[in-house]
Every structure is written in C-alpha cells, then in structure tokens.
Amino acid sequence: MDNEKTFDNLPVEMISHIFTFLKWEDIKVASSVCWSWYNVTIQPRFLKNEVICLRGMKNDKMIDVLKIYTKSLRPFFAFCIVFDAIGPNREWVYTVWSFLGGKVVYLEVFVPVKCNDGILPALLNVTKQLKVLKINNLELSSKEELYKVNRLQSLEELVLYKPELHNIDKKKLLGIIPKQLRKFCLIDMQNSNFIIEDLTEVFKLCSSHLVSLEFFGVDVTLAFMESIASLNMKLKKFALSLDYDQGPEVILPLFKTQWPLVDLQLRGERLTYEHLFAITNNFKDLQNLSVTGKSVSSFEVLVGIAGSSFNSLTKVTKSINSLKKLRTLCIGVERSGAYKPLY
Helix, strand or coil, X not given: CCCCCCHHHCCHHHHHHHHCCCCHHHHHHHCCCCHHHHHHHCCHHHHCCCCEEECCCCHHHHHHHHHHHHCCCCCCEEEEEECCCCCCCCHHHHCHHHHHHHHEEEEEEECCCCECCCHHHHHHCXXXXXXXXXXXXXXXXXXXXXXXXXXXXXXXXXXXXXCCCXXXXXXXXXXXXXXXXXXXXXXXXXXXXXXXXXXXXXXXXHCCCCCEEEEEEECCCHHHHHHHHCCCCCCCEEEEECCCCCXXXXXXXXXXXXXXXXXXXXXXXXXXXXXXHHHHHHCCCCCEEEEEECCHHHHHHHHXXXXXXXXXXXXXXXXXXXXXXXXEEEEEEEECCEEEECC
C-alpha cells in the first residue's frame, strides 16, 4: 500500500493544475478532504482575494493551521478571526502569528467575549503591512487594549463596530491611525460627542487622504458635522444615519462643503424634499444616492407628496434627473434594518 500511487501522492504542481478546473465552491470542499489537498488550495492562484475565517479551533489546531499558511507562496493574506471559540490559550498569537503577520493586509476581528489579556495589541503590533482593519464588539475589550497598539503605519481603512467611551478616550485613536488613512467607518456608538475632539484631530491628520467617511448608529452632533465640514477633504463617499431624536439640521454643514462626492447615503426620520433639492444642487457628480426614512410618512415628506399636492414630486423628479452621472438611486423606507425602496 505504501508504494501505491494515489491521487494525494501526486506532485503538488499536478494537483494544483487539476484544481484549476474546479469552481471555487468545489475547491473549498476539496480543501477539507486531507491536509495535502488543503495545502494545495492555499496557494496564491486559488486564494486570490478570499478571506480566511478562523473559528472553532483550539490553540494547538490554530498553530497547525497557521503553520501551513506560513509555508504558502502567497504574498498576502486576508483573515477573519473569531475569538469566542478559540479558547483562553492563545499561544498562537505570540508564536506562529509573528511569522505570518507580515503578510496579512486584511484583518477582521470578532471579540464576543471579554478581551483583557493584551491579545489585540499582540496581534496588531506584528501585523505591520495591515491595510484594512475591522474590529467588532470593541466594547468588550478593556480600556488598556488600544493604548498598547502601536501606530498602524500601513492602515488605509478602519471599521469600528460597537466601541464604547472607555475604549476610545481622547487622543487614543490618534495614536493608532496613520496619516494615509483613506476610509473610516464607525458603527453603533452612542454619546460619540464625548470623543468629538479625538475624531476631529484624526480627520485633521488624515484630511488629505480621506476619501470615505461612514457613521451608522452614532450620536453625530451639529458641532461635529461643522468641524469635519470645515476640513479641506476630498471625500468621494459619505454616509450618515440619524436617530429619531436627531434633527435634520445636523446635515446642513454638508451642503457647505466642496466634497466631490460620488456616493452619498443619508438615513433619517425628518429629512424633507428640500434636503433632497440641496443634495442634487450641491453634488452633481453623484453616481450612487440613497436617502431613506423610517416610516411611510417620512417617505411622503421626503418626496413632497404629503397632503394633496404633487407639485413637489415633480420638482424632486427634475432635480434627480439633473444628476447626469447617477447610476443607482434609493429613496425609501427602512424597516427592521432593511431598506424598502418606494421610489
């Protein structure tokens, strides 16, 4: 039996050539058959831009899996790591990850359990070529975690989901974010007005490079909007969601900017067709436009059909038609997180 020639005993180059005839879904299935096939499927020609998700593995298994990637010829990697199932023993972070971290350009981290043992700094401080970082459930991380992270010099995109005030104090983000940051997204952070100075300083630092800002579920204030509107940025994308108690005056500074926006997303209960007119008059290069409310009545006010007159609806239609570069349009109602286009 030892001398029998089986498929998995073929040279890696030959197996790799055979796998090129498979669809990506079939390659993923093949990768779970045996370690030799798995080793083939992590070659650069197959991974491309795929994100490798690591979860449900204890420390020893994580080390074994990551060692395989350290042997790969692929020049870069994208990882999604879920800490809940990995367990308390995280030796892999301090051993094999230090050899692999230099090739990681995309990293998404889920922290659904208390994370107070310095694992985030250990993970990030050796990931020196990181371009995209997404941290989920940051409120479960201790206050000291981000203070221990060195400046991420190569970072271009940062997404923070559910950070809390004790995680992001004044000047903390400024010590992590490099000047060349291009995209910033903040999701589900209440009382964000308490860190307005920190965020403003971050945007000042990155103003010449930023092309995208997104705020969802954030207590954005008029003062905050005025502060970022005063910066000389060249934003291509801007997204903002307003809570029920946030008035539409919060977005007024937006119309004083000279941002060359091509993608604009606004969500709010009290937006009106006048705001829609201001959008179409100020941002003629828009290619993607989404303006949504949270009720049918807000939609009627937005498009100007509240009551019996449809004159405003005609004006809205003409103003939208003036956007010659527009490709996608959504004017609708948000229901349970989903957006129902009505127009």
